[in-house]
Amino acid sequence: MTRFQWILAIGAGLASLLTALGALPDASWGVLLVFGATAAYSALRFIIAAPVWMDGVLTAAEVIGVFSLLAAPSLALWSALIATWLLAWLFIERLSRSIRAGAAPALGLLVPLVFGVTLLVLWEVMVRGFGVPDVFLPPPSTIWGKLISSVPTLWKDFEQTFIKGVLSGFALGSIAGLVVAILVDRSPFLKRGLLPIGNFASALPIVGIAPIMVMWFGYDWEGKAAVIVCVTFFPMLVNTVAGLNSAGRMEGDMMRTYASTYWQRLLKLRLPAAMPFIFNALKINSTLALIAAIVAEFFGSPIVGMGFRISTGVGRLDIDMVWAEVAVAALAGSASYGLIALIERAVTFWHPSVRGGRA
Amino acid sequence: MTAIWRSRSFAVVAVVAVLIVVWYLGAVLLNLQPQLDTYQRSGAAVPALPQLINDLWSQAKPILPAPHQVLGEVWNATAAQDITSKRSLLLQGWITLEGTVLGFLIGTALGLLLAVYIVHNEAANRSLMPWIIASQTIPILAIAPMLVVGFNAIGLMGLLPKALISTYLSFFPIVVGMVKGFRSPDQMQLDLMRTYNASRWTVFWKLRWPASTPFLFTSMKVGVAIALIGALVAELTYTGGGGLGVRLLTGSYNGQTVVMWAVLVVAATLAAALVVAVGLAERLTLRGMGAQPA
Secondary structure (H helix, E strand, C coil), rough: CCCHHHHHHHHHHHHHHHHHHHHHHCCHHHHHHHHHHHHHHHHHHHCCCCHHHHHEEEEHHHHHHHHHHHHHHHHHHHHHHHCCCCCCHHHHHHHHHHHHCCHHHHHHHHHHHHHHHHHHHHHHHHHHHCCCCCCCCCHHHHHHHHHHHHHHHHHHHHHHHHHHHHHHHHHHHHHHHHHHHHHHHHHHHHHHHHHHHHHHHHHCCCCHHHHHHHHHHCCHHHHHHHHHHHHHHHHHHHHHHHHHHCCCHHHHHHHHCCCCHHHHHHHHHHHHHHHHHHHHHHHHHHHHHHHHHHHHHHHCCCCCCCHHHHHHHHHHCCHHHEEEHHHHHHHHHHHHHHHHHHHHHHHCCCCCCHHHCCC | HHHHHHHHEEEEEEEHHHHHHHHHHHHHHHHHHHHHHHHHHHHCCCCCCHHHHHHHCCCCCCCCCHHHHHHHHHHHHHHCCCCCCCHHHHHHHHHHHHHHHHHHHHHHHHHHHHHHHHHHHHHHHHHHHHHHHHHHHHHHHHHHHHHHHHHCCCCCHHHHHHHHHHHHHHHHHHHHHHHHCCCCCCCHHHHHHHHCCCCCHHHHHHHHHHCCCCHHHHHHHHHHHHHHHHHHCCCCCHHCCCHHHHHHHHHHHCHHHHHHHHHHHHHHHHHHHHHHHHHHHHHHHHHCCCCCCC
């Protein structure tokens, strides 16, 4: 173990000892056992080599201990929380070191997972322990409860905003950007003229045209799709043009010696070479599209949709509902990003970043 | 002649000219039907073509205002307007700029700190990086109203909630760019530092930090552009403080299309100015570091 890991381990041990002593008068046997055992185990580290998985088991046990202390918040709760946090940190530190040293790479997924769960636990315990009002920040369990109890509403909003608005706008805008890029690429003059403008336009706050598009195409999803088309068009245009030019000169010359036509060069060499760039644009666009759809709903929408629910939820201080929508949006955003990343790995299997195993 | 034809500025000017012509034509086509309705209601005959086109390009609330109408409104709302007036887009632009710059600075600092931590710590790299990417898939808009409500509840109002939204958006390109930048020195250079028995601190200041400068400015250009988007969007949800976003919203409620387009032009100019300012800082810094101008 490194010096930093020792500091974490000793800190976790001391905090556990404090918890066990502080909770002594009125805590359950389980709590005493968990924190007492961790404290004893931390002392034992000086004598025997402690395995990594044991830290994980202790972290999980302490999380349960923290929740049973949550019923009556006291000083012991906070020292227990600190102990759990330090222990989780130690676990992540040691786990990622051993992964680097060559332990099963599948464990790589465990590290961000443990980190995420620790964050959720910290959030839950801090909010409930300090008695933060729900209007300011509800605990994750409340949000989860709201999410479960209002699935039909959430699904309708998701359908309206994501399936109708985002997907159609995303597809149209990305395809339009791709096609225009291929057309522009044929003319050096257009490339010189359009590219600087495209670069400039992708730095502009295009979401600002949302009210205009809503005015033109109506309050329903068509208006939102129109905004998304405009927002996603320029990143795709700029990236595709850059990608089409990324194929090597040598390869192009070789295809010419084979008497290849323009279309053969495009389909067999230049488009595949452009794929990393195109997927980069798709990733950028997947986030932009969701943001644009929700912004556009602020300027007018039928009485369904994620942006509509969020703005009315804030107005009525129905914050649980707002957070439930945020959770759905985050899930949808991460899922589409992950899906695009997966397709990218399959399509650009030849690219060094994929062959090396790291995207 | 061919030299002019081949020059980039000529191509850009030509494309912009074509776009402006298309815009004028679009203004004619889109505004035609409402204009005809107006004539019919007032019982006037449809006038001759020059007069008709003039009418189409000078409606009070057109579907698509002509470029000169928009520029006229920009002029009216900036130069011809008292700067302390609420109608002045200079004042509103300044309010937006404050939020943008504050948020961008916090975001850059946060992004740098995270990047330094991630580069130097394997656990941070493994645990933080996926969540940083996931954080950007959360539509920030959804959080904007929450932040405003939350901060109002603890008595914080005005600039900071808005700036934090800019921060949330702009820290991301900085982290990603700088992690790449800090890792850009190759193994040879790192090995050389090792033979000097250099500490991590020295390696950072003498090798990683200078090597990452080009990455810093590239990501700052992206960051400042989306910081502006963040500020605009935050203003849509918190209308008390004013700003370009508020003007856009009121323009939208009142159907003042010319005002909306004027706000967009001012916002675009602001974005361009910010990116150019970062570019200027880049040129000066790189020259100061003795880099060859590209």
